[in-house]
Amino acid sequence: MKKSITVFILFMQYMFIGPLWGQTDTIFSVFCFPSDKIPQIDGNTDDWDIVPDSYTIGMESMTEDEGKHSRPDETNLDIKVKVGWVQGQNRLYFLYEAYDDYWSFTRDDLMVDIFEVVIDGDRSGGPFIDKFYPFGDVSKEDAWQLFHGRHAQNYHIYTPAKNGDWCMYWGPQQWLKEKPYSDYAYNYNFKEGESGKLILEFYITPFDYASSKGANYSVASEFWENKLIGLCWAVIDYDNNQGKEKDGFWNLSRHHTMYGNASELRTFRLMPLE
Numbered sequence: 001m002k003k004s005i006t007v008f009i010l011f012m013q014y015m016f017i018g019p020l021w022g023q024t025d026t027i028f029s030v031f032c033f034p035s036d037k038i039p040q041i042d043g044n045t046d047d048w049d050i051v052p053d054s055y056t057i058g059m060e061s062m063t064e065d066e067g068k069h070s071r072p073d074e075t076n077l078d079i080k081v082k083v084g085w086v087q088g089q090n091r092l093y094f095l096y097e098a099y100d101d102y103w104s105f106t107r108d109d110l111m112v113d114i115f116e117v118v119i120d121g122d123r124s125g126g127p128f129i130d131k132f133y134p135f136g137d138v139s140k141e142d143a144w145q146l147f148h149g150r151h152a153q154n155y156h157i158y159t160p161a162k163n164g165d166w167c168m169y170w171g172p173q174q175w176l177k178e179k180p181y182s183d184y185a186y187n188y189n190f191k192e193g194e195s196g197k198l199i200l201e202f203y204i205t206p207f208d209y210a211s212s213k214g215a216n217y218s219v220a221s222e223f224w225e226n227k228l229i230g231l232c233w234a235v236i237d238y239d240n241n242q243g244k245e246k247d248g249f250w251n252l253s254r255h256h257t258m259y260g261n262a263s264e265l266r267t268f269r270l271m272p273l274e
Helices: 002-016 018-024 140-146
Strands: 027-033 077-086 092-100 114-120 153-162 165-169 182-188 196-204 207-209 228-237 248-251 266-270
Touching: 027 228, 077 228, 077 248, 092 114, 092 228, 114 196, 153 182, 153 196
Parallel strands: 027 077, 027 266
Antiparallel strands: 077 092, 092 196, 114 153, 114 228, 153 165, 182 196, 228 248, 228 266
């Protein structure tokens, strides 16, 4: 009997405490831009020169969690990410710089190179996609409308854009991928299947409650210095355009399912002005 109780306690600790480990061990930093030096979304990195290198997050902080690579290989894929915020705004600014030995971006489906970003602006945690809806007495379609993307948001950002579209926002709140709630710019000089460097500059607007009806029915996240937020990303790398298996899923989280569970994101701190 005692053994059974012990096993049950360990199981509950794994279910409810385990997923939080990826969010509580290391705290990453979000740079605070002065109000007169807000990045212009133009694909130029000059605005980011004031950001110290200590804010850069690279492949050394990520793992390939599908078992295809035991360690990063910068000759195959190499990325660097910086994140910023501005006092008085509720936007997150990103600079994504990536080298890939094979850029895949011409297919019409999601089997292309993607920078996947997940944000939980109030760090409330918990599942937020229809697949993880906690009640089984509603249809998947109802769960999509009632639950998916409400308190945390997932952006599948194409690298680079395809057919004039910059991302697949995963949820019914499609207004989030449009101005003024997001904006983007790319800088690259390569074709499908070639190697090269890509620069992606963008911002998104996190919402604590995002309604499919639009911003007027939603609650934007509030930002202040030293606030902790949930944030994570993954790089989905394809080295082919035939719909074959991906080359890797490089994840900043220790949990593959961070794409739909905000408790598995990493913790970021909104830093004060330097």
